[in-house]
Amino acid sequence: MSLIAVGTMAFDAIETPFGKTDQIVGGSATYVAYAASNFVKPILQVSIVGYDFPQAEMDELKKRGVQLEGVEIVKDKKSFFWSGKYHLDMNTRDTLVTDLNVLLDFNPKLPESYQDAEFLMLGNLDPTIQKNVILQMRKRPKLIVMDTMNFWMEIAMPQLMETLKLVDVLMVNDSEARQLSGEFSLVKAAKKIMQMGPRYLIIKKGEHGALLFHEDKVFFAPALPLEVVFDPTGAGDTFAGGFIGHIAKTGDISFENMKRGIIVGSAMASYCVEKFGPERLKEINKADIDLRIQEFVNLVNFDIELV
Amino acid sequence: MSLIAVGTMAFDAIETPFGKTDQIVGGSATYVAYAASNFVKPILQVSIVGYDFPQAEMDELKKRGVQLEGVEIVKDKKSFFWSGKYHLDMNTRDTLVTDLNVLLDFNPKLPESYQDAEFLMLGNLDPTIQKNVILQMRKRPKLIVMDTMNFWMEIAMPQLMETLKLVDVLMVNDSEARQLSGEFSLVKAAKKIMQMGPRYLIIKKGEHGALLFHEDKVFFAPALPLEVVFDPTGAGDTFAGGFIGHIAKTGDISFENMKRGIIVGSAMASYCVEKFGPERLKEINKADIDLRIQEFVNLVNFDIELV
Numbered sequence: 001m002s003l004i005a006v007g008t009m010a011f012d013a014i015e016t017p018f019g020k021t022d023q024i025v026g027g028s029a030t031y032v033a034y035a036a037s038n039f040v041k042p043i044l045q046v047s048i049v050g051y052d053f054p055q056a057e058m059d060e061l062k063k064r065g066v067q068l069e070g071v072e073i074v075k076d077k078k079s080f081f082w083s084g085k086y087h088l089d090m091n092t093r094d095t096l097v098t099d100l101n102v103l104l105d106f107n108p109k110l111p112e113s114y115q116d117a118e119f120l121m122l123g124n125l126d127p128t129i130q131k132n133v134i135l136q137m138r139k140r141p142k143l144i145v146m147d148t149m150n151f152w153m154e155i156a157m158p159q160l161m162e163t164l165k166l167v168d169v170l171m172v173n174d175s176e177a178r179q180l181s182g183e184f185s186l187v188k189a190a191k192k193i194m195q196m197g198p199r200y201l202i203i204k205k206g207e208h209g210a211l212l213f214h215e216d217k218v219f220f221a222p223a224l225p226l227e228v229v230f231d232p233t234g235a236g237d238t239f240a241g242g243f244i245g246h247i248a249k250t251g252d253i254s255f256e257n258m259k260r261g262i263i264v265g266s267a268m269a270s271y272c273v274e275k276f277g278p279e280r281l282k283e284i285n286k287a288d289i290d291l292r293i294q295e296f297v298n299l300v301n302f303d304i305e306l307v
Numbered sequence: 308m309s310l311i312a313v314g315t316m317a318f319d320a321i322e323t324p325f326g327k328t329d330q331i332v333g334g335s336a337t338y339v340a341y342a343a344s345n346f347v348k349p350i351l352q353v354s355i356v357g358y359d360f361p362q363a364e365m366d367e368l369k370k371r372g373v374q375l376e377g378v379e380i381v382k383d384k385k386s387f388f389w390s391g392k393y394h395l396d397m398n399t400r401d402t403l404v405t406d407l408n409v410l411l412d413f414n415p416k417l418p419e420s421y422q423d424a425e426f427l428m429l430g431n432l433d434p435t436i437q438k439n440v441i442l443q444m445r446k447r448p449k450l451i452v453m454d455t456m457n458f459w460m461e462i463a464m465p466q467l468m469e470t471l472k473l474v475d476v477l478m479v480n481d482s483e484a485r486q487l488s489g490e491f492s493l494v495k496a497a498k499k500i501m502q503m504g505p506r507y508l509i510i511k512k513g514e515h516g517a518l519l520f521h522e523d524k525v526f527f528a529p530a531l532p533l534e535v536v537f538d539p540t541g542a543g544d545t546f547a548g549g550f551i552g553h554i555a556k557t558g559d560i561s562f563e564n565m566k567r568g569i570i571v572g573s574a575m576a577s578y579c580v581e582k583f584g585p586e587r588l589k590e591i592n593k594a595d596i597d598l599r600i601q602e603f604v605n606l607v608n609f610d611i612e613l614v
Contacts, residue, residue, distance in 0.1 A: 187534045208515040211532060220529040220606045227494045259609040299527050300607045302566040304600060
């Protein structure tokens with residue numbers, strides 16, 4: 001099965017209570033690709049970079065089965081750059097710099113070779129761009145998953161609502177779910193959001209885990225209690241990559257299999273936060289991933305008899 | 308198996324975004340008794356009340372197998388009174404009034420008939436009082452569970468540390484675990500706290516569930532995602548009552564059975580928050596409890612094969 005991953009490939013400068021980086025590779029599609037490529041090949045990447053994006057990173061991704069035909073390289077502009085500083089609790093951060101650079105020109109055209117992809121992961125982007133990608137696909141993918149953020153709710157809500165009508169699974173964090181629905185209770189928020197288009201809703205709660213809603217069903221996956229969260233950047237995108245990677249690998253879009261996808265995504269995210277940027281994701285192999293998944297099984301497993 | 312429950316029996320006045328009460332029955336030992344009496348009898352209550360505590364409440368508790376020989380009635384003083392107002396998120400609250408009243412005289416003496424109890428639940432109280440109860444027991448109970456709060460860490464830390472040495476299981480919330488240990492990571496906090504005495508640590512995270520630590524093992528139980536949390540007062544005590552009630556019923560103090568106890572406690576707490584005070588706890592029966600436990604099973608159940 002093949003998977004299209006749409007999103008940014010960029011540079012980040014990150015400051016956490018544990019350290020600081022000047023300029024490292026980041027971007028939603030980068031994290032999605034590193035996570036998903038453990039499960040499915042090819043990943044059909046759709047993004048835009050400037051002249052400064054490292055060839056070594058492109059080569060590393062290619063080696064992992066990521067096709068870059070859909071990655072536009074702009075010769076006279078810089079790549080998207082984001083800089084942020086995390087607070088001590090690691091759940092909140094301040095954005096220091098946002099240089100859109102090439103992102104201002106991002107108007108992706110799907111290569112012909114991407115047309116038969118069965119799975120589409122739309123990383124956090126302008127909802128109009130997300131919609132344009134969906135509309136370019138001649139055959140609707142088996143599953144369309146979309147990430148978004150509060151920023152688009154503030155400046156492009158009508159466009160966001162249009163795109164929501166076209167997707168199967170929406171991923172947001174808890175405060176975004178509240179903002180999008182106007183409901184404080186996540187149960188009520190989920191009901192409202194599932195009337196906007198997505199039949200499935202994943203609410204990410206960071207260190208408090210994730211919820212999956214569908215019809216009247218709900219599934220909860222914890223986050224692994226970690227001694228150190230070194231850098232949370234990209235954890236949400238890595239979660240998305242693990243989720244859609246597992247779904248694309250199995251080709252199974254049932255609720256039961258999405259539960260597994262969420263555990264896989266959580267396991268991948270728990271590795272991501274151990275080092276700066278996607279560094280840790282490049283080190284791990286299948287045995288590491290299985291080990292982490294087993295930790296999740298142990299973490300929530302209980303056996304109760306109702307007598 | 309018999310269970311001693313030590314704590315307050317009191318009046319509360321509560322204001323939430325959903326409503327307001329003038330003066331309703333509350334207190335940690337009240338909630339523990341209502342929750343635990345679904346699983347084990349007798350509950351051997353240890354508390355203190357004033358002349359104003361309603362006889363009807365005493366009768367109701369007796370009917371449920373709660374023995375009141377250890378509840379001192381002070382004829383010329385009022386019962387402990389607490390008043391608080393919850394913020395919109397229901398996770399934070401302001402204390403408006405604390406009238407200690409009879410609590411100033413609380414120096415519990417264990418009735419002779421309580422001496423053979425196998426389980427001891429110490430609700431949130433002055434740690435010196437908690438210690439005095441433990442020291443009065445001629446035979447050490449099979450399991451001693453202790454609740455406490457940030458207030459005692461601020462004004463009686465040395466006494467709290469003394470009491471901690473004598474208990475098996477400590478229950479605190481996440482911010483209290485951080486305060487007690489000086490560690491932000493709950494994993495690190497748990498390691499430090501388990502060196503203070505308790506071999507088991509339960510960290511309550513409210514709407515984000517609960518963690519159980521023991522040696523190098525950890526178990527996570529979610530909270531049920533609810534449409535409405537009407538009144539969180541007593542949820543922690545109800546959780547404690549369900550937990551120790553299940554343990555006392557089964558007589559099994561293994562880690563595996565504590566996991567089940569946490570699910571039972573979480574189910575009881577999820578009922579508690581549906582109405583003001585212990586009102587909802589008085590309405591539910593075994594079928595309701597089983598139904599809620601089954602919801603927890605469904606919420607976290609997944610089946611993953613590592614291939």
